[in-house]
Amino acid sequence: MQGFLGIDVGSVSTNLVIIDENINVLENLYLRTKGQPIKVLQEGLQLLKEQMSPQLKIMGVGTTGSGRVLSGAIVGADVVKNEITAHAIAASTMVPGVQTILEIGGQDSKIIILRDGIVTDFAMNTVCAAGTGSFLDQQADRLHIDISEFGTLALRATNPVRIAGRCTVFAESDMIHKQQTGHNTEDIIAGLCEALVRNYLNNVGKGKEILPPIVFQGGVAANAGIKWAFEKQLGFEVQVPKYFDVMGAIGAAILARNHYRENGGSKFKGFEISTSDFSATSFECDGCANLCEIINIYQDGNIIARWGGRCGKWDHGIQ
Amino acid sequence: MKISFPHMGTSHIAFKHLIEHLGHEVVPPPAPTSRTLDLGVKYAPEFACVPLKMLLGTYLEVLEKGADTIITSGGVGPCRAGLYPHLHQKILKDLGYDCKIIIFDPPLHNLKDFFSKINYIIKKGGKSWRQFWKEFKTSWLKLCVLDDVEILSHQVRPYELKKGSTTKVFKECLHIVDQAQTREEILDAKRICEKKLKEVPQDPSRNPLKIGIIGEIYVVLEPFMNMDVEITLEEMGVITHRSIYLTQWSRQNIIVNTEGSIYKTAYPYLKKKIGGHGINSIGETILYARNGFDGVIQVAPFTCIPEIVAKSILPEVSKDLNIPVLSLTIDEQTAKAGVQTRLEAFVDLLEQKRLHGGLNYARVSGH
Numbered sequence: 001m002q003g004f005l006g007i008d009v010g011s012v013s014t015n016l017v018i019i020d021e022n023i024n025v026l027e028n029l030y031l032r033t034k035g036q037p038i039k040v041l042q043e044g045l046q047l048l049k050e051q052m053s054p055q056l057k058i059m060g061v062g063t064t065g066s067g068r069v070l071s072g073a074i075v076g077a078d079v080v081k082n083e084i085t086a087h088a089i090a091a092s093t094m095v096p097g098v099q100t101i102l103e104i105g106g107q108d109s110k111i112i113i114l115r116d117g118i119v120t121d122f123a124m125n126t127v128c129a130a131g132t133g134s135f136l137d138q139q140a141d142r143l144h145i146d147i148s149e150f151g152t153l154a155l156r157a158t159n160p161v162r163i164a165g166r167c168t169v170f171a172e173s174d175m176i177h178k179q180q181t182g183h184n185t186e187d188i189i190a191g192l193c194e195a196l197v198r199n200y201l202n203n204v205g206k207g208k209e210i211l212p213p214i215v216f217q218g219g220v221a222a223n224a225g226i227k228w229a230f231e232k233q234l235g236f237e238v239q240v241p242k243y244f245d246v247m248g249a250i251g252a253a254i255l256a257r258n259h260y261r262e263n264g265g266s267k268f269k270g271f272e273i274s275t276s277d278f279s280a281t282s283f284e285c286d287g288c289a290n291l292c293e294i295i296n297i298y299q300d301g302n303i304i305a306r307w308g309g310r311c312g313k314w315d316h317g318i319q
Numbered sequence: 320m321k322i323s324f325p326h327m328g329t330s331h332i333a334f335k336h337l338i339e340h341l342g343h344e345v346v347p348p349p350a351p352t353s354r355t356l357d358l359g360v361k362y363a364p365e366f367a368c369v370p371l372k373m374l375l376g377t378y379l380e381v382l383e384k385g386a387d388t389i390i391t392s393g394g395v396g397p398c399r400a401g402l403y404p405h406l407h408q409k410i411l412k413d414l415g416y417d418c419k420i421i422i423f424d425p426p427l428h429n430l431k432d433f434f435s436k437i438n439y440i441i442k443k444g445g446k447s448w449r450q451f452w453k454e455f456k457t458s459w460l461k462l463c464v465l466d467d468v469e470i471l472s473h474q475v476r477p478y479e480l481k482k483g484s485t486t487k488v489f490k491e492c493l494h495i496v497d498q499a500q501t502r503e504e505i506l507d508a509k510r511i512c513e514k515k516l517k518e519v520p521q522d523p524s525r526n527p528l529k530i531g532i533i534g535e536i537y538v539v540l541e542p543f544m545n546m547d548v549e550i551t552l553e554e555m556g557v558i559t560h561r562s563i564y565l566t567q568w569s570r571q572n573i574i575v576n577t578e579g580s581i582y583k584t585a586y587p588y589l590k591k592k593i594g595g596h597g598i599n600s601i602g603e604t605i606l607y608a609r610n611g612f613d614g615v616i617q618v619a620p621f622t623c624i625p626e627i628v629a630k631s632i633l634p635e636v637s638k639d640l641n642i643p644v645l646s647l648t649i650d651e652q653t654a655k656a657g658v659q660t661r662l663e664a665f666v667d668l669l670e671q672k673r674l675h676g677g678l679n680y681a682r683v684s685g686h
Binding site: 116207290310312 | 349350352353354355483486547634643655656657659660661663664667668671672675
């Protein structure tokens with residue numbers, strides 16, 4: 001049986017999925033990156049190997065996310081794709097006819113507009129993280145509430161308070177003020193959800209034509225309070241797909257499947273790499289005043305990739 | 320006098336030629352690096368746009384190397400750039416540098432001021448106006464050759480077989496042009512460079528996407544500022560066309576040739592000059608759409624008002640003419656990884672648009 005592996009290495013989570021040739025999700029993993037992308041990726045591969053059916057043969061691999069180049073070099077990816085395209089492909093396959101994708105992860109948020117299944121516009125947050133999962137994490141911590149209870153508590157609100165959400169620091173002062181004036185926790189949490197959504201729509205969603213069907217994905221889509229706030233502010237139904245937290249990895253897997261159909265063959269190094277010894281070294285290039293940090297990636301002592309230079313002096317030459 | 324000036328793309332090679340031949344010592348401005356930016360950011364007001372910071376950093380670097388005079392451009396109108404050289408002078412004075420900054424405003428703004436400043440530079444070098452005119456013409460030729468060679472490199476790079484080979488040859492070409500002193504040598508250098516670039520192994524069967532690059536002049540012209548947007552795209556196999564070349568008014572063969580027609584083209588969307596290159600960004604987007612380009616990328620410094628005005632008008636142009644536009648806002652906080660992701664996604668978007676023809680409907684993306 002043929003399987004296709006998709007890997008999404010983000011700043012907060014590392015996700016792996018295996019799909020079959022008809023894009024049914026066979027396996028999926030959501031792991032915390034914890035600042036150790038190589039180690040977590042190897043653990044993930046090991047877990048997948050143990051979980052998956054022994055008849056399954058990986059015919060292609062795709063990587064995406066901010067760690068796409070690193071993970072691509074490590075596993076031997078056939079496709080290395082940016083997360084915007086990967087998310088769009090996954091959503092338009094899982095939810096045919098989708099016109100708007102709202103994606104909120106730990107540290108980034110994006111909006112993708114599709115028409116007739118084609119991406120026509122997109123945006124990502126740049127200067128501010130007040131519309132991302134980290135914002136909620138911070139505030140949940142401040143309220144001593146587990147982030148997984150956040151959504152259900154928000155839905156119990158009867159009179160959500162208005163919280164200034166432009167900046168996490170000011171949101172916090174505003175929230176403390178609301179606590180001190182006697183508002184209950186549920187109303188404050190619902191207010192925070194609305195603040196995040198307002199921020200997202202004002203920054204990332206600014207000027208975009210948001211039309212249904214609307215899909216909401218990324219780790220924050222687990223939060224029912226945010227879904228509620230989106231529906232309230234947009235006036236449309238918002239769908240959360242079954243595999244909302246691994247959509248990037250699904251997109252990468254679909255791209256690997258398409259690549260296999262068109263070209264055949266794969267550069268996948270096999271699950272054995274979970275036991276290989278990967279290491280990274282870096283040095284400061286003193287060729288000019290940029291003093292670039294050049295990173296070397298080694299597999300069992302052999303250099304497999306190098307990057308980090310501004311001028312390309314070190315990038316070229318290693319395949 | 321030990322003279323220096325801002326670094327902008329490859330133009331320093333021609334300016335160096337002119338100043339040297341006018342009998343002055345030149346302290347060539349180094350290509351901006353992260354150190355330059357760090358220096359600028361340290362001493363510039365936080366809310367100023369990134370060209371002010373980068374130029375300040377450049378000035379500090381050339382002053383360290385012994386420059387005593389800086390020649391720069393001023394400006395009139397709503398863009399803050401006209402104020403910057405005066406601000407630079409004040410900041411440098413506060414830091415204890417006793418250097419002279421000679422500011423050239425557009426000649427028609429004040430002819431007397433313009434000529435008296437040139438006269439000062441000529442006389443200090445012991446030259447005549449006649450010699451100045453001769454050297455000016457040679458330097459202008461050098462500037463034109465630099466632009467010609469660069470334009471050719473942008474045409475070759477998307478077809479190169481080995482990534483990085485064009486850039487390597489282009490760097491050699493800049494050295495060759497730099498060495499050429501007389502008119503004949505400069506024209507020879509042009510021929511040699513064109514031959515070298517055309518000899519870069521290429522795959523002519525490719526059918527690259529075409530993207531126009533618009534925006535504020537400094538971030539458009541200085542590759543360090545725009546995260547090498549042209550080279551990055553071309554190494555992804557995309558043809559780029561830059562809207563701004565310093566020698567463009569003498570060119571008739573490129574799409575965007577005279578300012579007059581830009582204002583006329585932009586008129587349905589913007590009826591007033593708004594300073595900087597704001598109106599150009601509108602006009603150029605229209606021209607790129609009319610000339611069959613697949614997309615346009617706007618690069619603008621963070622807080623640049625002319626480009627912010629343009630950016631708010633561009634969605635309408637984009638929709639009317641069905642040409643996708645990606646806006647990249649640049650300041651000292653901009654990270655290469657974020658720009659790379661957006662460029663890749665934008666190229667994917669354009670490829671899909673090309674595959675599916677007129678079905679698409681485009682808007683301004685990015686931020």
